Amino acid sequence: MADFLDSFPHSSSEPGFLEKFWTVMKAQACGCADALIRDLFAVNICNHPDFASALASLISTKLTDRAMSEQTLMELVTSILKEDPAITRAAASDIVATLQRDPACPDLATPFLFFKGFHALQAYRISHHLWKAGRRPLAYHFQSRVNEKFGIDIHPAARIGQRITIDHGTGIVIGETTIIEDDVSIFQNVTLGGTGKNSGQRHPIIRQGCLIGAGAKILGHLEIGAHARVGAASVVLGNVPPRATAVGNPARIVRFGDMDQDFTNYQI
Structure with missing residues (x-):
């Protein structure tokens, strides 16, 4: 495990970090041998061209409701990730940090798919972008949906760095x-x-x-x-x-x- 993690660039801003992260996470996900869960890995990771696409899909799927469709959310989140690629890099660094610190985390794909602390944190990053852009009702909507969905309440104006681990989260x-x-x-x-x-x-x-x-x-x-x-x-x-x-x-x-x-x- 130590050799595997040491091979990553030390900072998410270093050249090659995101590409290496995505290559490793996709290989781990697509190597799943359990036929009953294989489609989950495919839909959320393997079928996507890059990590930003997978992240936008994940957030949209988790937070959709009758007021805002999954497709509408997907378009919104995708546009934000294109406008601010630092959000995608921060999300990847959060996963690497979780793998480093959490003995219950076996690989990069697991927190992405199953850890609601990670999900809430990435939705916060989108809401924070909206808050800074002056779209505050929409930012509050994200905050509210995260609270409803995950039982985690993060104000969109809060300032949070990267390589953050939210363990369990409730x-x-x-x-x-x-x-x-x-x-x-x-x-x-x-x-x-x-x-x-x-x-x-x-x-x-x-x-x-x-x-x-x-x-x-x-x-x-x-x-x-x-x-x-x-x-x-x-x-x-x-x-x-x-x-x-x-x-x-x-x-x-x-x-x-x-x-x-x-x-x-x-x-x-």
Whole structure:
């Protein structure tokens, strides 16, 4: 596995990343030996000429409803991916990150087809594009459909980087002014929320490389430092330093960097 992942370019913006990603994922999908599931792989991956086409089809199939047909959604998403190819590269990098971090993920095709955290994140990327373009009712429609379909609520104005892993996903809430940098892992039932402030920056900043455990509540305009960890079910109301580990309700620092120490009285 390590040799396989090491063969990818280190950044999704490097030449050849998307082409290699698509070649490998398509080979994995089209090599499925189970006749009962083979058509699923064909319709969603093998029959498409490139990853952008497969991604547009996936999002459209997942989010169609009586107000917006699958074909209408397909045309919309396809046009957005052509206008902003960085979305497609970010989606591919999210899959590679999931394969790297999740022991339950056996290949590149599995999160694309079956992980709703990935599906919700890519639909968010489309809604964020619409939000920035001033098409806010349509962006809200995407947010609403993702919430209905997957039980994940990501405001389209939130700013989220790439190589993001949303594991399981159920119950995640990400507020309007949240900033999530690259290489972040988030587990189920996490809330990145506000504290009632009416305007301005009122949600957390999650710096690069953080891990947010299941059920954690991070509330208000605060910062979780780079490569920090927030333990499951923790309630965080203040800044967490880089590389620290915060646990509990209210959260306290139990580890700074690579040094285990007792910080029982360090409330945040």
